[in-house]
Amino acid sequence: GQNIDQPTEMTATEGAIVQINCTYQTSGFNGLFWYQQHAGEAPTFLSYNVLDGLEEKGRFSSFLSRSKGYSYLLLKELQMKDSASYLCAVGRGGSSNTGKLIFGQGTTLQVKP
């Protein structure tokens, strides 16, 4: 089977750091993606991890542990515009590399002044 779990909601303060966790169980693994989705808008790509470790991209970093089926997205120096949903998605592996992604339900982050 396949299952991806994320917290439903989180709240943080402007200027702070927040960590959004994602755990997954999938048959086959071909990388883990994080997407940002503002209310009423389309998801946009944030990061991709396929090897264990931390990938840093400006204020955002993403970590992966394949043995633990675990990833997190770290947002530093939070800004009001970071209020959005953050979607964790796992790429399915296998010989037919179709690029299909399985999404978690998303974590809605509210940044307060």
Added chain:
Amino acid sequence: NAGVTQTPKFRILKIGQSMTLQCAQDMNHNYMYWYRQDPGMGLKLIYYSVGAGITDKGEVPNGYNVSRSTTEDFPLRLELAAPSQTSVYFCASSSRDSNNSPLHFGNGTRLTVT
């Protein structure tokens, strides 16, 4: 580049009606996908295509059909609309040049079936 364009943005259907959600991309991507997103839920894959003339079912294909006659277009057809199909529909495309090629999403179609 316009990216991924979806039409219409909004639609209200009566139960039993049919409609086609349009999706077009101008990035010459071979891979295209249709997802639906219900409130508080993740994106669920309806159908996908790895190239013109090739389509396959995703997680939730029942009640839908697709076609891919050209690289650019990937329409989603709803036959006999049901209230359970009330959702936001996102079309996406990818180049799949590498494993980390991201999905590019359209702005979505918000469909209500009453």
